[in-house]
Amino acid sequence: MIVDADYTAKPYAEWSVKDWPETYQNPSYKNIFAPGIAFAPPHAISKPRTSKNGTVISPAPPRTGMPSGITAKIVADNIIDSIKSGKESLNHKGSMGNMGAACIASAGYGMTSGSGVSITTYPIVPDYEKYPKTQGRQLGKTFGEIGLAGHWLKLALHYAFIYKAKMRPFWWLIPE
Ligand SMILES: Cc1cc2nc3c(=O)[nH]c(=O)nc-3n(C[C@H](O)[C@H](O)[C@H](O)COP(=O)(O)OP(=O)(O)OC[C@H]3O[C@@H](n4cnc5c(N)ncnc54)[C@H](O)[C@@H]3O)c2cc1C
Known part of the structure; x- marks a missing residue:
């Protein structure tokens, strides 16, 4: 699912850790979040390479249990805050670039x-x-x-x- 990442198509040289999402909120449907393995990564994490047969090798991020748990907690905390305050609250943030x-x-x-x-x-x-x-x-x-x-x-x-x-x-x- 599309979230708050920067999905602008750009070459490897321009990839930045800032492209990665922090709140996992869908930009169109503000009450929908996609933490864990549900969010769409903005791009691969390592330099894309090509095998001698021409197959593109473009490693995706290893989205394992620990970051899934952490991002789910961030989302849950923001939902709790939003319900309690009666307005959208996204103070809990965590990108895979700083975890x-x-x-x-x-x-x-x-x-x-x-x-x-x-x-x-x-x-x-x-x-x-x-x-x-x-x-x-x-x-x-x-x-x-x-x-x-x-x-x-x-x-x-x-x-x-x-x-x-x-x-x-x-x-x-x-x-x-
Ligand atoms: C074989 C295997 C081994 C792994 N080993 C490790 C390991 O050793 N260490 C590690 O850190 N990570 C490991 N992982 C990765 C880890 O399991 C995942 O990163 C983690 O479970 C992702 O959590 P999640 O909550 O994002 O998604 P999931 O755990 O996939 O949870 C999604 C849930 O949504 C439910 N669901 C789907 N569609 C719907 C729907 N329409 N309505 C309602 N519910 C729905 C699914 O049934 C599922 O319960 C492993 C993964 C696999 C497949």
């Missing part, structure tokens, strides 16, 4: 032989103005690691998120 993401992919099961790939990236959409020397990313918050710790973390998150989804006591303490 990070963490993701763990299972790579093997077992208490001692399990494995998980832990990945963090900040920001999700590279910001070449802020971090020009490191491909648009803050290196201290961008890493990847594979090992047993990742497996245990994935297992813990599995139960934590199901707990949160069921809104059991203190569910709101568990982050997105």
Whole structure:
């Protein structure tokens, strides 16, 4: 769904982190929002390339669980504020250009032989103005690691998120 992004067609050299949406509000229907994987990205996030067969390779943003949860909360908070104040309120904002993401992919099961790939990236959409020397990313918050710790973390998150989804006591303490 079209949201508050800058969808102007422009070449890669002119892409900016500012093109990315912040409130996920549809510009025509102000009471409709599209957080998570529902919003239309303004463009790919990496430089488009072409394979030797001529296939265009244009990586889309990795819209995983964490940014989906964060953007959904931003939208929910704005809807709550708008209802409470009786007028449109969009003070909660968050672009994928100023938010990070963490993701763990299972790579093997077992208490001692399990494995998980832990990945963090900040920001999700590279910001070449802020971090020009490191491909648009803050290196201290961008890493990847594979090992047993990742497996245990994935297992813990599995139960934590199901707990949160069921809104059991203190569910709101568990982050997105
Ligand atoms: C196989 C797989 C593995 C993944 N693993 C990871 C992972 O390890 N870590 C991670 O961070 N992310 C992972 N992801 C990505 C993550 O699941 C998504 O980014 C996230 O679920 C998106 O959340 P969402 O709320 O935007 O959309 P969804 O979770 O897709 O929620 C949309 C909801 O809308 C409902 N719906 C659709 N149409 C209608 C309609 N017309 N009326 C009413 N309801 C409707 C759907 O049934 C669905 O429940 C994975 C995704 C897949 C497919």
